Amino acid sequence: MSILVVGSVALDSVETPFGRADRIVGGSATYFAAAASLYTKVNLVAVVGTDFPMEQLNFLTERGVDTRGLQVADGETFYWSGRYDYETNTCESLDTRLNVFADFHPVLPEGYEESDFVFLANIDPVLQDEVLMQVPQARLTMLDTRDLWINTKREALTEAIRAVDVVTMNEEEARAFVRTYGTLTATKALLNMGPRIAIIKQGEYGCAMIGEDGYFSVPACPQEDIKDPTGAGDTFVGGFLGYLDRIGEVTPQTVRRAIVTGCALASYTVEEFGIDRLRSLTLDDINKRYQELFRCTQFE
Numbered sequence: 001m002s003i004l005v006v007g008s009v010a011l012d013s014v015e016t017p018f019g020r021a022d023r024i025v026g027g028s029a030t031y032f033a034a035a036a037s038l039y040t041k042v043n044l045v046a047v048v049g050t051d052f053p054m055e056q057l058n059f060l061t062e063r064g065v066d067t068r069g070l071q072v073a074d075g076e077t078f079y080w081s082g083r084y085d086y087e088t089n090t091c092e093s094l095d096t097r098l099n100v101f102a103d104f105h106p107v108l109p110e111g112y113e114e115s116d117f118v119f120l121a122n123i124d125p126v127l128q129d130e131v132l133m134q135v136p137q138a139r140l141t142m143l144d145t146r147d148l149w150i151n152t153k154r155e156a157l158t159e160a161i162r163a164v165d166v167v168t169m170n171e172e173e174a175r176a177f178v179r180t181y182g183t184l185t186a187t188k189a190l191l192n193m194g195p196r197i198a199i200i201k202q203g204e205y206g207c208a209m210i211g212e213d214g215y216f217s218v219p220a221c222p223q224e225d226i227k228d229p230t231g232a233g234d235t236f237v238g239g240f241l242g243y244l245d246r247i248g249e250v251t252p253q254t255v256r257r258a259i260v261t262g263c264a265l266a267s268y269t270v271e272e273f274g275i276d277r278l279r280s281l282t283l284d285d286i287n288k289r290y291q292e293l294f295r296c297t298q299f300e
């Protein structure tokens with residue numbers, strides 16, 4: 001079992017009320033791989049520039065992530081900067097520089113095409129589509145996106161969503177994409193485009209999903225020490241798909257468990273700036289928060 005991920009490997013500058021970090025390692029594919037690799041084999045496709053501190057990804061190769069698909073191109077690494085206020089669910093993107101991603105075309109190294117799951121992490125939907133064409137036999141495909149692509153590549157994004165099994169977005173982005181105030185309406189509209197499952201990420205409030213057994217919703221893991229929400233969404237998906245790939249069965253019940261696993265993982269990412277908390281995370285840590293979430297959502 002393995003998961004192919006295409007997305008950004010980035011340098012991020014992030015500001016929150018609790019501090020700031022400059023040019024730290026981030027990116028949608030990085031957070032995803034750090035989370036999913038705790039459960040299964042991850043095959044990474046992305047590009048970085050010659051300025052990227054490759055040694056920072058050593059912990060991923062140690063966890064078995066295949067980085068043959070990580071190209072190093074002449075130029076600067078994708079750069080993103082963002083700011084969060086006390087409202088952690090709303091991020092203001094201050095700067096996005098595609099840099100080496102502007103001329104990137106994903107090429108799958110030998111064997112990647114056999115990945116049974118595919119995650120098209122947040123990246124230009126044209127690139128997401130290019131990857132999708134190369135893996136026609138994938139058992140399950142999933143797509144995430146964010147503000148920039150909703151605002152600038154609406155048509156390509158719509159095409160890509162039509163082609164995947166699972167779509168996910170932040171609540172605010174889903175409303176903007178579908179042009180509605182109602183989260184339930186937005187979720188249904190995403191489903192009507194073609195996917196079997198639509199998951200709306202609600203940041204500190206958890207997430208809502210409509211799947212084959214109808215509507216399901218869980219809160220985020222109760223957490224007091226939040227420093228930086230960046231990457232929580234990608235970590236969530238890493239836990240979600242990583243768990244499902246390890247279990248090997250996609251049923252309404254395993255999908256619900258995968259969602260809770262994703263929430264448990266994401267609750268750790270927000271404890272530190274960048275990917276640091278994910279470096280040392282263990283399955284025991286995740287299980288602890290999974291059980292907490294189970295306890296605090298039970299009622300008769």
Ligand code: AMP
Nearest residue numbers: 008010026027122148230231232233234
């Ligand atoms: P999240 O907080 O889970 O939505 O993801 C944050 C990560 O997404 C950061 O590490 C950024 O480097 C990356 N990111 C931000 N904007 C974009 C974009 N337009 N395309 C690809 N990756 C992005």
